[in-house]
Amino acid sequence: MKDIVVFGGSAHPELTAELCEHLGVAQSGVRVSRFANDCLEVQLQANCRERDVFLVQPLVAPTQENLVELLLMCDAARGASAARITVVMPHYAYARSDKKDTPRISLGGRLVADLLKTAGADRVLAVTLHSPQVHGFFSVPVDHLHALRELAQHFRQYDLSRTTVVSPDLGNAKEAAAFARMLGAHVAAGAKQRFPDDRVQISDVIGEIADRDVIILDDEIAKGSTVLELLRMLRDLGPRSIRVACTHGLFSTDALKRLSEQEDVLEIVCTNTVPIPPERVTEKLRVLSIAPALAEAVRRIHNGESVSALFDA
Numbered sequence: 285m286k287d288i289v290v291f292g293g294s295a296h297p298e299l300t301a302e303l304c305e306h307l308g309v310a311q312s313g314v315r316v317s318r319f320a321n322d323c324l325e326v327q328l329q330a331n332c333r334e335r336d337v338f339l340v341q342p343l344v345a346p347t348q349e350n351l352v353e354l355l356l357m358c359d360a361a362r363g364a365s366a367a368r369i370t371v372v373m374p375h376y377a378y379a380r381s382d383k384k385d386t387p388r389i390s391l392g393g394r395l396v397a398d399l400l401k402t403a404g405a406d407r408v409l410a411v412t413l414h415s416p417q418v419h420g421f422f423s424v425p426v427d428h429l430h431a432l433r434e435l436a437q438h439f440r441q442y443d444l445s446r447t448t449v450v451s452p453d454l455g456n457a458k459e460a461a462a463f464a465r466m467l468g469a470h471v472a473a474g475a476k477q478r479f480p481d482d483r484v485q486i487s488d489v490i491g492e493i494a495d496r497d498v499i500i501l502d503d504e505i506a507k508g509s510t511v512l513e514l515l516r517m518l519r520d521l522g523p524r525s526i527r528v529a530c531t532h533g534l535f536s537t538d539a540l541k542r543l544s545e546q547e548d549v550l551e552i553v554c555t556n557t558v559p560i561p562p563e564r565v566t567e568k569l570r571v572l573s574i575a576p577a578l579a580e581a582v583r584r585i586h587n588g589e590s591v592s593a594l595f596d597a
Contacts, residue, residue: 287334287335287336287367287586288307288309288335288336288338288582288586289309289312289330289331289332289335289336289337289338290303290304290307290309290311290312290337290338290340290582291311291312291313291314291328291330291337291338291339291340291357291361292304292311292314292339292340292341293314293316293339293340293341293350293353293354293357294314294316294341294349294350294353295341295342295343295344295350295353295559296340296341296342296344296374296556296558296559298556298559299340299342299374299556299557299559299574299575299578300340302556302573302575303340303372303575303578303579303582305575306575306576306578306579306580307579307582307583312328312329312330313328313329313330314326314327314328314329314357315327315329316353324349324352324353324356325356326353326356326357326359326360327360328357328360328361328364331364332361332364332365332366333364333365333366334365334366334367335366335367336366336367336368336370336586337361337366337367337368337369337370338370338372338409338582339354339357339358339361339369339370339371339372339405340372340374341353341354341357341371341372341373342373342374342375342557342558343373343375343376343377343378343396344375344377344534344558344559345536347377351396351399354371354373354400354403355399355400355403356403358371358400358403358404358405359403359404361404362403362404366404368406368407369404369405369406369407370405370406370407370408370409370582370585371400371405371407371408371409372409372578372582373408373409373410373411374410374411374557374558374574374578375411375504375532375534375557375558376393376396376410376413376414376418378392378393378395378396379393379413379414379415379418380393380414381393382394382414382415382417382418382421383415383417391421393418393421394421397418397421397422397423398421398423400422400424401422401423401424405424406424406425407424407425407426407427407585408422408424408425408426408427409426409427409429409578409581409582409585409591410426410427410428410429411428411429411430411431411531411532411555411557411574411578412428412429412430412431412503412504412531412532412557413428414503414504415455427581427585427591427592429574429577429578429581429591429594430459430531430595431531431555431557431572431574431577432459432462432463432466433466433577433595434555434572434573434574434577435463435501435529435531435553435555435572436463436466436467438553438570438572439467439499439527439529439553440467442497443497444467444468444469444497446495446496446497446524447467447469447470447496447497447498447499448464448469448470448471448472448491448492448493448496448497448498448499448523449461449463449464449467449469449470449471449472449498449499449501450471450472450473450474450489450491450493450498450499450500450501450514450518451471451472451473451474451501451502452473452474452476452486452500452502452510452511452513452514453473453474453475453476453486453510454473454474454475454476456473456501456502456503457471457473459501459503460472460473460501463499463501467499469499470491470492470496471491472489472490472491472492472493473489473490473491474486474488474489474490474514474517475487475488475489475490476510476513483509484509484510484513485513486510486513486514486516486517488517489514489517489518489521493518493521493522493523494521494522494523495522495523495524496523496524497523497524497525497527498518498523498524498525498526498527499527499528499529500514500515500518500526500527500528500529501529501530502529502530503530503531503532504530504531504532504533504534505528505530505532505533505534505535505539505543505554506534506535506536506539507536507537507539508535508539508540508542508543511528511543512542512543512546515546515548515549519548525548525550526548526549526550527549527550527551527552527553528543528549528551528552528553529552529553529554530553530554531554531555531557532554532555532557532558533552533554533555533557533558533560533569533571534558535560535564540552540560540564540565540566540569541564541566543568544566544567544568544569549568550568551568551570552566552568552569552570553569553570553571553572554569554570554571554572555571555572555573555574556571556572556573556574556575557574577594580594581594
């Protein structure tokens with residue numbers, strides 16, 4: 285893969301290193317400095333001319349800093365005459381800003397997609413976008429991966445004969461149903477309502493829960509309020525066991541601690557699309573690597589092969 289070059293931003297250096305290890309290529313350096321007026325400056329420390337450039341940067345806190353750094357990396361690669369620039373963005377934070385549900389509100393998901401193209405991105409590789417319409421915000425090709433295979437492989441170590449996969453809301457029910465099919469499990473969904481003060485209420489759970497092993501599946505967990513509310517509802521329905529799974533384990537503030545303190549939660553499973561500070565890790569947390577899937581997608585993009593074929597069968 286002599287024509288490929290991979291740069292990693294400041295957001296998740298461990299994931300970039302692991303991705304490069306699976307690809308069998310050396311990671312190229314990025315120098316990030318700051319002017320006296322607090323503006324960022326980025327220098328790519330490898331030749332990009334007529335090469336296939338991949339820029340790895342999930343949008344995680346500090347999100348705005350990491351976004352600007354990514355835009356500057358794109359601009360630097362374009363100015364260095366890269367043949368193609370692919371943004372590898374395991375987590376797209378602005379995907380939650382995807383609809384005009386109140387007057388005069390910004391659509392950050394579309395705006396940031398436009399910024400990436402303007403900065404020089406020719407292609408985007410993302411993992412589990414928050415909603416299907418976000419894919420359409422990009423005017424460049426998007427390869428959209430999911431982590432359901434990695435999660436399913438983990439849960440197959442258990443007896444799944446009496447398992448129900450539960451989506452916290454109807455919006456995530458399709459993904460939960462796909463995951464349930466992988467496990468040969470039942471599926472259920474919560475009826476969730478989010479109020480203007482960001483309070484969450486789940487009024488009902490549709491599906492079979494009593495005396496079953498429950499896996500709560502969500503695309504991401506940030507504050508954990510939705511999962512905690514769902515747990516409150518599930519307890520009244522008499523599940524046999526409860527585990528929690530998501531793709532993006534953001535776990536802001538003390539979310540992971542609060543979830544781990546729930547005695548009936550046996551396990552919390554996520555992938556490493558975003559970094560988790562060591563001081564927040566608990567004994568119940570299991571982090572699965574998405575790097576092999578990302579590396580295979582990068583290889584296929586580079587060789588002009590189908591990425592969607594990764595999910596066949």
